[in-house]
Amino acid sequence: MIGILLAAGFSRRFGPANKLLHALPNGFSIGYASAKNLIDVLPVSIAVVQPDNQELAEQFELAGLKVVTCMIEQGMAYSLATATKYSATLAESSGGFVIALADMPFIRPVTIEMVANRLSQGNPIVLPTYHGSRGHPVGFAAKFRSELEKLQGDEGARSIVKGHHDKVLAFECDDPGILVDIDTQADLTSGRFNAEVQLL
Numbered sequence: 001m002i003g004i005l006l007a008a009g010f011s012r013r014f015g016p017a018n019k020l021l022h023a024l025p026n027g028f029s030i031g032y033a034s035a036k037n038l039i040d041v042l043p044v045s046i047a048v049v050q051p052d053n054q055e056l057a058e059q060f061e062l063a064g065l066k067v068v069t070c071m072i073e074q075g076m077a078y079s080l081a082t083a084t085k086y087s088a089t090l091a092e093s094s095g096g097f098v099i100a101l102a103d104m105p106f107i108r109p110v111t112i113e114m115v116a117n118r119l120s121q122g123n124p125i126v127l128p129t130y131h132g133s134r135g136h137p138v139g140f141a142a143k144f145r146s147e148l149e150k151l152q153g154d155e156g157a158r159s160i161v162k163g164h165h166d167k168v169l170a171f172e173c174d175d176p177g178i179l180v181d182i183d184t185q186a187d188l189t190s191g192r193f194n195a196e197v198q199l200l
Contacts, residue, residue, distance in 0.1 A: 001095035001116055002087050003038040003045030003137075006156075007031055007056060007102035008070055008079040019182060020056055020102050030182055031056055033105035035063040038137075041112040044092040047102070048079040066090075077151035077159075084148040093142065095120060099157060100137035106177030107136065114173060115139045124167040125160070128178045134170060135178025 007020055020031030028036070039045045047060040051069040060067050070082040080099065087093040096119045098112060111128055118126040119139035126139035138157060140148065147160050161168060 001042060001044075001120065002090060002093045002097055003042035003065075003112075004080065004083045004087070004097055004099045005035055005038055005045060005047040005060070005065065005102050006076065006079055006083075006099065007034075007060070008048045008050050008053075009076065009103075018053065018056065021059075022182075024105060028105075029056075029059060030105050031102045032059045032063055034100065034102045034107070035060050035065055037105070037107055037109050038098070038100050038112060039064050040109045041116060042098060044090060046083045046086060048083045076156045077153050080156055081149050081151045084145060088145070093145070096139060096141045097144075097148065098137050098139045101181060103183065104136055104177065104181045106180050108175045108177055111173050111175040111178060112137055114171065118169055118171065123169040125164060126169045126171070127161070128173045128175065129170050130173060130176050130178050132172075133179055135175075137178075 021029045023029055024033055035047060045065045047065040047067050049057050049060065049067060049069055050071065057067045068082055068086045070079050084097065098116055098119065100107065115126050115128060115137055116139065119141060124141045128135050138161065140157065144160060148157065151157065
């Protein structure tokens with residue numbers, strides 16, 4: 001099984017600085033923390049970054065991820081398709097894919113592990129919920145490789161989940177981090193953010 005970390009967005013809502021390089025209270029950048037949580041569970045993981053984001057790529061490589069680059073102008077789905085195509089060179093991809101977002105650093109590794117375990121038990125699509133709300137990461141069985149490789153636009157893998165809703169296993173977990181992404185500077189001072197800092 002392979003982890004895929006999507007980190008090729010522009011982050012325009014955050015301001016001129018790259019939000020994924022912004023330091024959290026524990027000193028890790030947002031992107032590094034997200035990467036570390038993923039690779040702690042899935043030792044073979046791929047991060048997708050823009051070609052000119054060398055500093056972020058170096059952080060991911062330091063965390064142990066394989067890094068591939070792509071231009072995001074074609075939409076977020078294109079970066080996921082790029083990673084999925086690259087994963088074909090890795091034997092571990094036969095076990096499926098766990099897809100995470102680099103701006104969600106508070107997802108607990110145990111939650112990622114629960115997604116991976118349920119995927120390995122034969123469930124085609126797996127996602128966690130918190131108080132009934134669906135979150136990340138999302139797991140896809142290897143049989144969805146072709147659909148992932150053909151994704152286009154900004155919707156990402158959501159279209160696959162919608163198209164195969166009868167194959168989705170949604171399980172409740174005690175992890176509010178599955179819902180917490182950082183999009184703006186204000187998110188760093190919000191009550192939601194401060195509640196999650198204790199997880200670091």
